[in-house]
Amino acid sequence: MTVTDIKEVTKSRVKIEIDRESSFVLYKGELRIYGIREGQDLTEENYNLIMKEVLPKRAKLRAMNLLKSRSYTSHQLLEKLTTGGYSKEHAKEALDYVASFGYVDDRQYARDFIEYNKEKKSRQRIASDLQKKGIAKPLFEEMWEDAIGEDMQQLEKEQIKGWLLKKHFDMEAASVSDIHKMTGFLYRKGFSFDAIRNVLSLDITSI
Numbered sequence: 001m002t003v004t005d006i007k008e009v010t011k012s013r014v015k016i017e018i019d020r021e022s023s024f025v026l027y028k029g030e031l032r033i034y035g036i037r038e039g040q041d042l043t044e045e046n047y048n049l050i051m052k053e054v055l056p057k058r059a060k061l062r063a064m065n066l067l068k069s070r071s072y073t074s075h076q077l078l079e080k081l082t083t084g085g086y087s088k089e090h091a092k093e094a095l096d097y098v099a100s101f102g103y104v105d106d107r108q109y110a111r112d113f114i115e116y117n118k119e120k121k122s123r124q125r126i127a128s129d130l131q132k133k134g135i136a137k138p139l140f141e142e143m144w145e146d147a148i149g150e151d152m153q154q155l156e157k158e159q160i161k162g163w164l165l166k167k168h169f170d171m172e173a174a175s176v177s178d179i180h181k182m183t184g185f186l187y188r189k190g191f192s193f194d195a196i197r198n199v200l201s202l203d204i205t206s207i
Contacts, residue, residue: 025085075134122190
């Protein structure tokens, strides 16, 4: 196998291309250790050492270091590792490793996210935010039911009341146009029309 390209990624790291097909990232100092030079062959022994020992171990350490500062979903951690130069295979191996210790748990992540945001965001907005983080709809639905259960209607009602107070919306003084604008605003926040109508039908003094 021939080293067909060596490209600097950062001041300390380089991307090595093999036979113009596969590539991996190493520290510059490791080029000499593993005898890597552009246009020259890389021994199978060194290639296997890099791919089966060096990079898997490094990906696991990187995953552990990332998780020291914040939580990640499986999707987020895989994305972070692959954008950092690790192959999908090594990233998945690292994910499986940290997940085996419970350091990555999409179910718990989703439930914690719902608990933290349920007073501030609508169900739709929370679902959308979690989807962007790689949480599939079925898992969201399960964790939402687990966290909220039968309190859904009351929760939405309280959230809408909070927005009305924040916007200083006076139902008694509001015109039809004002009500329509507020309805549109709340709908864009992710609240259902039924919940909006239910709250806006109340006297503002009771809100």
